Amino acid sequence: MDLGQFILMRHELLLTVAALAILVAEIFTSEKNKSKLINFALVLFALVTFIGFIPGETGNLFGGSFQSSQLTVFMKNVLNLAVLIVFLQAEGWLRKPENADKISEYFILTLSTLIGMNFMVSAGDFLIFYIGLETATIPIAGLAAFDKYKSESAEAGIKLILSSALSSGILLFGLSMIYGATGSIYFADIATKVAPNALIALGFVFFVSGMGFKISLVPFHFWTADVYEGAPINVTSYLSVVSKGAAAFIFTIVLFTVFKNIVELWKPMIYTLAIATMTIGNLFAMRQNNIKRFLAFSSIAQAGFILLGILGAGELGMTAIVYFVLVYVFTNLGAFGVVAAIHNASGVETISGYNGLYQTNPKLSWLMTISLFSLAGIPPIAGFFGKFFLFTAAAGSGYYILVLIAVLNATISLYYYLLVIKAIFIEKNEQPIPEFRSSNSMRIALVMCITGVLVTGFASGVFEYIRSISKLFLN
């Protein structure tokens, strides 16, 4: 085998090197210089992200176990970019004295989960898929329990690891049945042998339940709000954007390539899940006062919209999902960035605590407004186009009633997003959050988010590009 072929794994290899470099740098840094590790890690990861964007070869490795195509490379770049924004947002938080002794842990754990996600997205068989999934999940539990002296954080960690272990057990039980029915774990082989019989149907149900935990679809969403609330805010943003985005990518890839011959079998299931996820996510989001819990339920509802794209199978559905996740990365990280900045400066985490924010911090207020409008899908902003293409894909497959329900849900979601905006702009407060200036890297991150929202919304080239690479991928 030609070693030059390993260039196909350039994202994974670069990330591994980066994680090891941070580990070694940590060993050789003296106690009082630990905070310099943050700068080192940020520069290193920015470099990795940048190199990832250089176009390169595509193809298969290890007899089809590892598949690299333009679409998967694009997905990895989206994930890298999201993690870069998360790192920039976490900078101010990591510089706090209570985190001084665990700076490198944050970066190493995050990078190892990112490596797992990259392998998962590129998987060509269920073994690599499973290993990637576990690599992407196990370290996140450690991250969720990052504030180890706070009982909420410890609780979030244990809830995450137990529910994700259960879900991967269920997923594996499904995979074992699919293996029994088809005799292969390779995506390409299974796709040709899969047929709508009882064993496959049973295995598929277990598979979807397992993945449902990871994407937090509705009957499997109970861990989400607790973990999001208990984990530190920068870990929450990572969980809700990067982790969920990667899981949505691979779920779509598996459904569209491996199970494409049994579409009739899974469509009713995804249909029900979509309705339940959108509706229940929205209804629960309305009654939250903690902003992290609120964003958790809002992200559950957004996952329901992603399922719409899966129903609109084919090239348009794939394009709509990738585009939606791209927009969702910038939008949600914008919202989480504002929440993190406010939390770092004042410790406020409740929506009622945001009352009167506009009087003291107008720039942050506008940013939050744009992010929430984008999440709700108000026209000229990117979030609208993300939802629009998902609805178009679903309507193209003839699911008019589902699209109607989705539109109703989008309207309901506007109500609770506006509650936050009302708190910021209209509600009076004797003692609003005092004016503060967030760190430079936080500002860079927020500018990146807002640029991303504007560029992905107004430049039609992004959508066209995703469409062309999804076409290549599916054929």
Added chain:
Amino acid sequence: MIQGIPLEHFLVVSTIMFFIGVCGFIIRRNLITMLMAIELILNSVNINFVVFNRYLYPDQLQGQFFSLFIVGIAAAEASVAIALIINIYRNVKNIEVENVNEMKF
């Protein structure tokens, strides 16, 4: 095949193990016992993979390899989970589920 034991017997055992695991996870109120229930689920999956491989596709090894990887990853998962349980114990001096309830709806 293996001294005349048909495939179905193994599948019945593994299915029973799986559901004992799921029930245990839901019913038990101790974090360590919940972890044991998850190990039961993973072991039932291992039986499935090995048996399907041995009986239906004896000319290849994919299922057996998969089960080896599951064993390894389950160990990693258990070690992280136990570390987090110790962390919980340090915070609330208990590992009963009733005490891990600071966040609810």
